[in-house]
Amino acid sequence: MNPMISLSGLTKTYDGGFQALKRVDLDIRAGEIFALLGPNGAGKTTLISIVCGLVRGSSGTVTVGGHDIVSDYRAARALIGLVPQELTTDAFETVWNAVSFSRGLFGKPANPAYIESVLRSLSLWEKRDNRIMTLSGGMKRRLLIAKALSHEPRVLFLDEPTAGVDVELRRDMWALVRKLQQDGVTVILTTHYIEEAEEMADRIGVINRGEIILVEDKATLMHKLGQKQLTVQLAEPLAAVPESLAEWGLERSDEGHALTYTYDAEDQQRGIADLLAALAAAGVEFKDVNTRQSSLEDIFVGLLREAA
């Protein structure tokens, strides 16, 4: 199946000379929920902005639904709904007018019944005649979603949809995204939080310093993320890992003062109790143990080290 969105060799150098995207190649499949994960300044918003026509790419090509975003921008953009990262709304317009405006802007004839259904699904129906400035922050974010959905897009971009959003709204938002997916809409969301990607996405792309460093099915990535490390501080430094402990794949560190065991948190087969027993059996004395979950940060560091 052809990808819904295809970026190839996409580069962006801002006027100041800063390179925000470095030859990005990425395909987004039709109907999937794709999470773009990365730290501040990684280039997530830049990438989205180029696809949506807000920023001009420096080189490379982008197609949406097979339409080039430059030469066939009308067809490409008509497919897209964008919910920006910042809460940018008019102040004096009413909710109803703002959403109707968006629909017209994207070239669709008025359809009050559809607008009503969108507003209802986002719990904004009661607020339809209110001016936007009287809405709360969470309502404004929902309004931005309503505007993005007003023209029945096939692709929805959510740029950090849950920043500053309470738990309940977050849950509503996930429900909405799932419903959109059932309707066949492709959803791309950006986030800093691995949990968010875990909750929602079918596939996850990790971007750092303008480079896509990994694109993986969620299940595969979660497996990697599920790795934990147990570090044992030894009473006496070891020159080498004892033969009898070879099967555990331990790593010596801190000049032999510590041993590190990496394991899968989900895997109950080889529990840490067994390891500690094995250490005792091998006559290795230890004074402290600690465990830690590998974080997104570790994955970044690991991936970057691999890339270098």
Place this chain on the structure above:
Amino acid sequence: MNLYAIRAIYRFEMARAWRTLTQSIISPVISTSLYFVVFGAAIGSRIPQVEGVSYGSFIVPGLIMLSLLTQSLSNASFGIYFPRFTGTIYEVLSAPVSYLEIVISYVGAAATKSLILGVIILATAAMFVPIRIEHPLWMVTFLVLTAVTFSLLGFIIGIWADGFEKLQLVPLLIITPLAFLGGTFYSINMLPPLWQTVTLFNPVVYLVSGFRWSFYGIADVSPAVSLGMTFLFLAVCIGVVAWIFRTGYRLKP
């Protein structure tokens, strides 16, 4: 053509004018009325006829032009600057609309507003002084051309400005002096010869002169030249707008 989009933006802009009715209609009407009281009645009664027209009537076309210029500028510059300032411009830039459609809707709305205003001022003026219009078709042509041209100029300023000061500065520092020195309140034949020549570099002279000719048949420069200069100015503005969109200047990084 994305007609739905043009209509959406146009309506949005007109609704904004409706909300700020005082600012967009009432205040120019009041200030124009004041001009009539001061220049027309108080001072004008001591000024003899200008080229066979009473002074009060003589200044009407100039005053309408003055309002048309300043209102077109401020309508159009605010219309595009404000969404840039608040960030809501993202929606228009990400929509399947062409640059031409964006310009048509924003400039069209700004020009419509100032045209409505021009007509209101004309009606206001008619209550104070006798007015006759010898060439109605020319009058409408000059009115529309000026509204469109200066709305385009306002659109350019609204994109160029990176702060509210600049937005106010250009009309204040450049356009208002040009308008006042452009023969709004006098015939440039009243000036010493040297100044008459200098004045010919002021584009507003041609607008006011041509417009006044369409009223009373009297002009500082021939109406054909006026029309030509207006078109020239329009062409320059169109050229600049085209360049802005081609390069993404201040709109798309």
